[in-house]
Amino acid sequence: MEDSNLNNSIELMIVSFLAGSISEEDLQQLNRWINKSDENRKYFNSLKDSWIISGEKNSEMIMSTEESWTRFKLKLNHGESGSGSGNLRKFNYRKYVKLAASWLLIFGSGSIVTWWISREPAETTPADKIIEISTPLGAQSMIKMPDSSLIWLNAGTRITYSQDYGVHTRTLNLNGEAYFDVAKDSLHPFVVNTEAIVVSALGTRFNIKAYPEDDAIYTTLEEGKIDIRILTAGYKKKKIVLESKDKFIYQKEAGRGGKSGKSAEETDNLPRGVKVAQNGIRILTNVRTELDTSWKDPRWIIDSEPLGSLALKLERRFNLKIKFADKQLMKYKFTGTIENETINLILDALKLTAPLDYQIKKDTVTLFTDISTKEKFMKVMSSKN
Amino acid sequence: MFKEVILYLRRLAPQEQHLINQSRMSLDFNLCWGKIQHNEESALEELYNEAFRPLAYYAGEITGQPQVAEEVVHDVFLKIWQNRSALSVKGSFKAYLFQSVHNHSLNYVRKLKTRTESVNLVTSDATWKFISENFDINDYLIERIFSNETEAKVDRIISELPEQCRRVFLMSRLESIDNKKIAAQLGLSENTVKTHLYRALQKISDSLAKEK
Numbered sequence: 001m002e003d004s005n006l007n008n009s010i011e012l013m014i015v016s017f018l019a020g021s022i023s024e025e026d027l028q029q030l031n032r033w034i035n036k037s038d039e040n041r042k043y044f045n046s047l048k049d050s051w052i053i054s055g056e057k058n059s060e061m062i063m064s065t066e067e068s069w070t071r072f073k074l075k076l077n078h079g080e081s082g083s084g085s086g087n088l089r090k091f092n093y094r095k096y097v098k099l100a101a102s103w104l105l106i107f108g109s110g111s112i113v114t115w116w117i118s119r120e121p122a123e124t125t126p127a128d129k130i131i132e133i134s135t136p137l138g139a140q141s142m143i144k145m146p147d148s149s150l151i152w153l154n155a156g157t158r159i160t161y162s163q164d165y166g167v168h169t170r171t172l173n174l175n176g177e178a179y180f181d182v183a184k185d186s187l188h189p190f191v192v193n194t195e196a197i198v199v200s201a202l203g204t205r206f207n208i209k210a211y212p213e214d215d216a217i218y219t220t221l222e223e224g225k226i227d228i229r230i231l232t233a234g235y236k237k238k239k240i241v242l243e244s245k246d247k248f249i250y251q252k253e254a255g256r257g258g259k260s261g262k263s264a265e266e267t268d269n270l271p272r273g274v275k276v277a278q279n280g281i282r283i284l285t286n287v288r289t290e291l292d293t294s295w296k297d298p299r300w301i302i303d304s305e306p307l308g309s310l311a312l313k314l315e316r317r318f319n320l321k322i323k324f325a326d327k328q329l330m331k332y333k334f335t336g337t338i339e340n341e342t343i344n345l346i347l348d349a350l351k352l353t354a355p356l357d358y359q360i361k362k363d364t365v366t367l368f369t370d371i372s373t374k375e376k377f378m379k380v381m382s383s384k385n
Numbered sequence: 386m387f388k389e390v391i392l393y394l395r396r397l398a399p400q401e402q403h404l405i406n407q408s409r410m411s412l413d414f415n416l417c418w419g420k421i422q423h424n425e426e427s428a429l430e431e432l433y434n435e436a437f438r439p440l441a442y443y444a445g446e447i448t449g450q451p452q453v454a455e456e457v458v459h460d461v462f463l464k465i466w467q468n469r470s471a472l473s474v475k476g477s478f479k480a481y482l483f484q485s486v487h488n489h490s491l492n493y494v495r496k497l498k499t500r501t502e503s504v505n506l507v508t509s510d511a512t513w514k515f516i517s518e519n520f521d522i523n524d525y526l527i528e529r530i531f532s533n534e535t536e537a538k539v540d541r542i543i544s545e546l547p548e549q550c551r552r553v554f555l556m557s558r559l560e561s562i563d564n565k566k567i568a569a570q571l572g573l574s575e576n577t578v579k580t581h582l583y584r585a586l587q588k589i590s591d592s593l594a595k596e597k
Contacts, residue, residue: 015582017515019557020449021564024511034519044519049526050589054539055558056442056530065437069430072459076466144456299561339560 014044018051131165134158135176138319140296145170149190150181152296155316156211177209179296197250201226206242207293219248220292230281240283247287251280300338307332307350311367318343325368329356411435411533418478422469429466439530440486447490447516457493461485483527491517529593542592546585553578554585 013030016022022030034044135141137156144150147166153159157176165171170182170190182190184203192199194210197217204224210217219228221242228240228248242248294301295313302310308330311322320343324330332354338346347358347365355374359366412435420428437458444454461482465472474481494513529535543551552571556562557578564582568575 011583012576012579015579015586016564018586019564019579019582027511027515031515031519041519041521045521045523046590046594047583047586048520049523049529050586050593051558052443052446052526053529053535053593054543054554054586054589055446056439056536056539065434068437068441068455068458069433071455072433072462075459075463 010040014047018048129163130160131163132158132160136319137316140317142296145183147185147188148183152179154178154209154295155319174208174210176211177207177295179205179207179293181205196230196232196252198229198231199226200229205293207289209292215252217250217252218292219250220287220289221246221248222289222293240281242283243285245286245289247284247289247292249282249284251282298339300341301336302338303335304333305335306330307334307354307367310334314343314346320363320365322365322367325366329354329367329369332356411531414479414482415477418474421465422472424469429462433462436482436531440482443483443530444486444490444493447487447520448494453493457486457489460493461489477524479531480522480524480527483530484522487520487522538593538596539589542589543585546588550581550585553581557582 010030010033013022013026013033016026017030030044034041133141133143133153135153135155135157140152140154142150142152143159145165147170149170151159151172154177157174157178159172159174159176159178161172166188168188170185170188171193172191173193175194180190180192180201182201182203182205186202190201190203192208194208194217195212197210197219199206199208199219201224204226205222206224206226207220207222208218219226219242221244223244225244226242228242229237230240230250231237240248288303290301291303295317308324311324311330314320315322334350334353336349343365344360347360350367351357351370355370356367357370358368412431414432414436417428417432421432440458440461441454444457448454448457464485465482491513543554546554549571553567553573556567556570557564562570564575564578567573568578571578573581
């Protein structure tokens, strides 16, 4: 096969195009070739069809049709309110949908999203209404806001905003972890409040991790620029500006939630440049942002992640408890890509790559050292040196 | 101490949905459309149940963003329901439905681009233009996308490919790994990777065409 490679031919251009790696130049050339004859066009389309057909089983559309229909019905009733011609029953919550004017996308079969709108009497001023969107542990979701900003919510996350979102500012309160793809709008700043810091942006993409039980709050900026203000006394609302690929870490005060042991993986995880380091605050520059943002993607990327912090992420992701029979195991580091995983598959993979074994009882996973494989691993590791 | 270990998980999702599909009779789309025109909501739901997955998949492929696929399909279904009395569909309703999703996917990408620059789009301007000008829709593609048997057939054809060719194809198509990375991982040149991909596609095309 090596010898019979096709060289710079049209066939290779078609393949590059389908696999998403064609250059602009080649794309133009391919375009010209296709339009030269009907035969060419037909040939291109036959390969394109095969490409599309062969990917269907692998569709990233893993949401259930039933749940999707439910969401569709909501839209249907909302959309028809004006015409009045439909014979579909109209739901009571139609007006709440209108009021929220945002929709939910649920990833993963079996995930549940709670979408709750406070039921204030209709007489109160609209601005008083608080809208809450939350994902339970073991689920993720994505929402599209009225201004077209997209927000991905990780497991165990709550976002609230008042009904005047977008009137002056676009302000949200975050409890947990979320990724924001903020639509550009320089007149209406996008502001995220967490328990200790406030992040404001005009149009960027960033991730904030602010679980109340964690020791620190992390903000990772994928692109653009954001401002951060620290609310805690002593910092005097200090303003910090983050640039592209910066990561901001705010260590919560000792004693104010720092004793949970849910400590920062990032502390020993990210070498890179450190811009600022002063009591409680650190800014890392030029970080691999996908490590903090890929939790929402079909391919979740981890790099040199200690099992201790990985376990915490898995607990949230799958809504279970992970216990370490041997604390040594927490120090093992893992690197890799996790895709469409189940907890059993992940644990099996861990088992294959480290001297450990696991037991699952109800919602609790116990990890322990596997003595027999540990010796083998030690041998392999040391023989490499 | 211990060195770092590499964890790599492949997609191993069971294909239960597929088994369920196979045991079901396929829906008569035109009959269903007739019922929808007579205001039968249950027919709309029936159609949705049958067509959502393949249509959403296709929308995801065209827009390059599976997360907007549902919205595209919703818009199309919404239009169909709202215009059910005025809309006249000549010929196959299945083809009409598919064409609508195709067109709307392209429009969606275009609108998204003008509305906000911040959305992370896989489709560049040039690619979007290329797709809208060169992607033909034919009955063959439509039938394959909606057929419950295609997956099994494609699986079988792939399993018959030569070892290396199969590996490359699965990495590219099922794991969406880009050509450069596949080349690096398997120690091949990028051209060899592309050649393998091409051979696999050619084989799938030929084998499926034979069964026409």
